[in-house]
Amino acid sequence: MLVRKRLGGPLAKYFDQTLEDEFWGEKSWEKAESKIIKEATQMVISKSGISSQNIDCVFAGDLLNQCISSTFGLREINIPFLGVFGACSTFVESLSLGAISIEGFANYVLCATSSHFCSAEKQFRFPLELGNQRPPTSQWTVTGSGASILSKTGNGPYITNITLGKIVDMGIKDANNMGAAMAPAFIDTLIAHFEDTGRSPNYYDEIISGDLGYIGKDIAIDIAKSKGYNIKSNYNDCGVLIFDKNSQDTHSGGSGCACLATVFSGYFFKKLKEKKLRKLLLIATGALMNSTSSQQGESIPGIAHAISIEL
Amino acid sequence: MLVRKRLGGPLAKYFDQTLEDEFWGEKSWEKAESKIIKEATQMVISKSGISSQNIDCVFAGDLLNQCISSTFGLREINIPFLGVFGACSTFVESLSLGAISIEGFANYVLCATSSHFCSAEKQFRFPLELGNQRPPTSQWTVTGSGASILSKTGNGPYITNITLGKIVDMGIKDANNMGAAMAPAFIDTLIAHFEDTGRSPNYYDEIISGDLGYIGKDIAIDIAKSKGYNIKSNYNDCGVLIFDKNSQDTHSGGSGCACLATVFSGYFFKKLKEKKLRKLLLIATGALMNSTSSQQGESIPGIAHAISIEL
Numbered sequence: 001m002l003v004r005k006r007l008g009g010p011l012a013k014y015f016d017q018t019l020e021d022e023f024w025g026e027k028s029w030e031k032a033e034s035k036i037i038k039e040a041t042q043m044v045i046s047k048s049g050i051s052s053q054n055i056d057c058v059f060a061g062d063l064l065n066q067c068i069s070s071t072f073g074l075r076e077i078n079i080p081f082l083g084v085f086g087a088c089s090t091f092v093e094s095l096s097l098g099a100i101s102i103e104g105f106a107n108y109v110l111c112a113t114s115s116h117f118c119s120a121e122k123q124f125r126f127p128l129e130l131g132n133q134r135p136p137t138s139q140w141t142v143t144g145s146g147a148s149i150l151s152k153t154g155n156g157p158y159i160t161n162i163t164l165g166k167i168v169d170m171g172i173k174d175a176n177n178m179g180a181a182m183a184p185a186f187i188d189t190l191i192a193h194f195e196d197t198g199r200s201p202n203y204y205d206e207i208i209s210g211d212l213g214y215i216g217k218d219i220a221i222d223i224a225k226s227k228g229y230n231i232k233s234n235y236n237d238c239g240v241l242i243f244d245k246n247s248q249d250t251h252s253g254g255s256g257c258a259c260l261a262t263v264f265s266g267y268f269f270k271k272l273k274e275k276k277l278r279k280l281l282l283i284a285t286g287a288l289m290n291s292t293s294s295q296q297g298e299s300i301p302g303i304a305h306a307i308s309i310e311l
Numbered sequence: 312m313l314v315r316k317r318l319g320g321p322l323a324k325y326f327d328q329t330l331e332d333e334f335w336g337e338k339s340w341e342k343a344e345s346k347i348i349k350e351a352t353q354m355v356i357s358k359s360g361i362s363s364q365n366i367d368c369v370f371a372g373d374l375l376n377q378c379i380s381s382t383f384g385l386r387e388i389n390i391p392f393l394g395v396f397g398a399c400s401t402f403v404e405s406l407s408l409g410a411i412s413i414e415g416f417a418n419y420v421l422c423a424t425s426s427h428f429c430s431a432e433k434q435f436r437f438p439l440e441l442g443n444q445r446p447p448t449s450q451w452t453v454t455g456s457g458a459s460i461l462s463k464t465g466n467g468p469y470i471t472n473i474t475l476g477k478i479v480d481m482g483i484k485d486a487n488n489m490g491a492a493m494a495p496a497f498i499d500t501l502i503a504h505f506e507d508t509g510r511s512p513n514y515y516d517e518i519i520s521g522d523l524g525y526i527g528k529d530i531a532i533d534i535a536k537s538k539g540y541n542i543k544s545n546y547n548d549c550g551v552l553i554f555d556k557n558s559q560d561t562h563s564g565g566s567g568c569a570c571l572a573t574v575f576s577g578y579f580f581k582k583l584k585e586k587k588l589r590k591l592l593l594i595a596t597g598a599l600m601n602s603t604s605s606q607q608g609e610s611i612p613g614i615a616h617a618i619s620i621e622l
Binding site: 078 | 338339341342368372374375378382383386387388389390391392393394395398407408412414416475601603604607609612614
């Protein structure tokens, strides 16, 4: 599910639903975001054919202070609720915890996240009414929600491996250059994954991050190369994929919890189901800061969690 | 670890460390809170004798926007980090996810949370400099941090049961009466726990919630009674236990992620280790709102997660 920026984008046709405006009939952006995650979770439950009574728990979180998009959006869902926060890494964190639960007590786990350009800009940067100019390094928060249900049984695709990331802080302080702040965490988790599994980049059909954007993607390719890993040929980023660089002026690309969540759930999951893609490494990155920490001169700690999804 | 309000409190002697002021040498309350959770986690690792290299992951979260107390406090810990958010239910949510991980891939899991009166008041209510009057229903956010390490092996006490809670919203809108907003979620999880396990209230030596405070505790006892469960004789609340009603003017008692975390880690865990307590049901409650949701006229959804801890 996605609100299309200027009603377009190269992946628009893959999404279950697109919205014409940012309020979707609600009185505030926060209420709209809650409605988006509510509808996305209802849609994935409906499409799965699984009764919500049989879903053991839901892992969800978002960018809003105290994750209110998820808690208000899912307050009527009547499924045990576990709030998670990993900024833009939230969706893969949820899938990781879901997979751990599926290995244990759970038969079905719902994972969901959302973000909203307007509620995020208002909260992290400036009132939208100011019309502030955005620097070339800035990314555009995706308005949307992605949701997945994990099952103990089924015909795949399967989550075959999880690499949980450590916090990495290289001292970047520019809140308008999140790609640079998060790229070192991406590399840390990428290398940990290869070392843990003994795999190399060419094991995967695609290595996908979210959301480093154009600038962070280039930094990531360069650092990986300096560490002896060539990912240039099969690596891409959801923030690069979701918007069209020429017709949609998003500067360094997309971001927000919903960027990877919609690109994975809408695009890559369908490619996996259609067997056009067999081995995917999905690495979500998050910037673990808030507006107060930036005002107090702090740097931006990054994190990245990785899951491999295979047929 | 706890900053003592007016340097006292009935449980002060049980805490590993008490602080004389709310800054602890830092320049802001947020930085002080980060330092508190950092020191608490270092202390529990040191006391455990377990090398941090052997800890598989840490579950942590707090009340600050985007959980920055945890992410900044633990950015140098060099252990895979999983951010969780359940407001004041965060500590039991962390212990629950830790226990699920211990059942599976993990040998050792660190669980931690923090809160700080000043950073919380500033963020959720009013600038402290205003000196606003607090209504009798309000609770006092505990400044402190609690941390625990769960192990796959050992001599207990053991987490024997987990009851994950659903979001319950009974329409309470008063952000100065969190006890009333969260009591229905406490009851929902309490009854789910008894129904799931076949246990009754008298199975437990103590049933402990955190943090309903004086008003929420009374509401909880009344609702439980109306549902056929008499918990009056062996039920108490961390928000009631942590401050002295007469000498410490906290109105309806303590609250904040650190309230249950410090009272459990400092007081009840020692009682369990000394075999003065054998069967504990620990239920943490959270109010899943933020200041924007209150300003937009929303009610306050509550949640509660329960774990039984036994010898």
